[in-house]
Amino acid sequence: MRLIGALACVFLLSIAGASFGQDKEQVTSERARANFARPIVLGPDDVRAFADAPAGFRDVHAGVAQGQVVELAYDSGITGTLRRAQIYLPAGYSADRKYPVLYLLHGIGGNQDEWRGYVRAHTILDNLIADGKAVPMIVVMPNGRALPDDRSPPEERVFTPGNAAGFAKFEHDLLDFLIPAVEAKYSAYADREHRAIAGLSMGGGQALNFGLSHPDAFGWVGAFSPAPNTRPPAELLPDPEAVRERVALLYLSCGNRDGLINVSQDLHAYLKRHGVPHVWNVDDHGHDGDSWANNLYHFAQRIFR
Numbered sequence: 001m002r003l004i005g006a007l008a009c010v011f012l013l014s015i016a017g018a019s020f021g022q023d024k025e026q027v028t029s030e031r032a033r034a035n036f037a038r039p040i041v042l043g044p045d046d047v048r049a050f051a052d053a054p055a056g057f058r059d060v061h062a063g064v065a066q067g068q069v070v071e072l073a074y075d076s077g078i079t080g081t082l083r084r085a086q087i088y089l090p091a092g093y094s095a096d097r098k099y100p101v102l103y104l105l106h107g108i109g110g111n112q113d114e115w116r117g118y119v120r121a122h123t124i125l126d127n128l129i130a131d132g133k134a135v136p137m138i139v140v141m142p143n144g145r146a147l148p149d150d151r152s153p154p155e156e157r158v159f160t161p162g163n164a165a166g167f168a169k170f171e172h173d174l175l176d177f178l179i180p181a182v183e184a185k186y187s188a189y190a191d192r193e194h195r196a197i198a199g200l201s202m203g204g205g206q207a208l209n210f211g212l213s214h215p216d217a218f219g220w221v222g223a224f225s226p227a228p229n230t231r232p233p234a235e236l237l238p239d240p241e242a243v244r245e246r247v248a249l250l251y252l253s254c255g256n257r258d259g260l261i262n263v264s265q266d267l268h269a270y271l272k273r274h275g276v277p278h279v280w281n282v283d284d285h286g287h288d289g290d291s292w293a294n295n296l297y298h299f300a301q302r303i304f305r
């Protein structure tokens, strides 16, 4: 009996391990702290693709029309709860035309408010669209922690396996519940050419994991400082040729002061080895909002065109 109990226990633990399948590591606070402090070794490719955005790019400017940010609540069959996303509708949004949609994902401690909070994604988009540098688009900022309790956890629980597991579970919440809810409610194109996915840190890992494994759903993929939840490159792109053919833009960025840069360096090396075209922008920031704001500025100009 005891042996069966022990076997069952090993079996259950291995299922639990598999549920972090996209996270090859068990996330713990100690591990996360050590990850952030990894030694940074820069190679010759680890340089800027773009200069930082001009001063004021995420400030509100007089005379620039502002979009609206509204809340969408949708039923999720993954969590069994009503979940909330923030939806940016560009200035002049009208049901008489259709818009492409960018799904923009937050970090491990954040929620649906992170991008429009200190990063100010909505203002970056307002300014780019007003300047004709980005096409008018809907930006969906969901809660990427697909758990019945999806609130940002207190500091000491940010790196628990349970919190991290919610980010893996978001894959089917996104594909099967959020995207249909967005497309039912807003005037959005509903094809891969008009759907992009990007994210910061944990959300950057999600964008790579979900975007590259569902090329029928997303034509444009951006990862800003992707975290260790990123699947290993050979798992992300088992068929580099397919990605080369189908993904219109694969955008990867990281700050040269970010202790997680080796995640991106490994992916860049793999993409280069397999001849998969991509942007690799290594800026002078850390694991911070300045890097994410700048890379959203560059990414948003290069999608849907």
Ligand code: FER
Residues within 6 Å of the ligand: 027, 028, 031, 032, 033, 035, 036, 106, 107, 108, 109, 200, 201, 202, 203, 227, 228, 229, 260
């Ligand atoms: C890790 C797993 C996830 C980690 C960081 C993250 C530092 C995510 C960070 C973020 O979203 O900011 O092991 O190590």
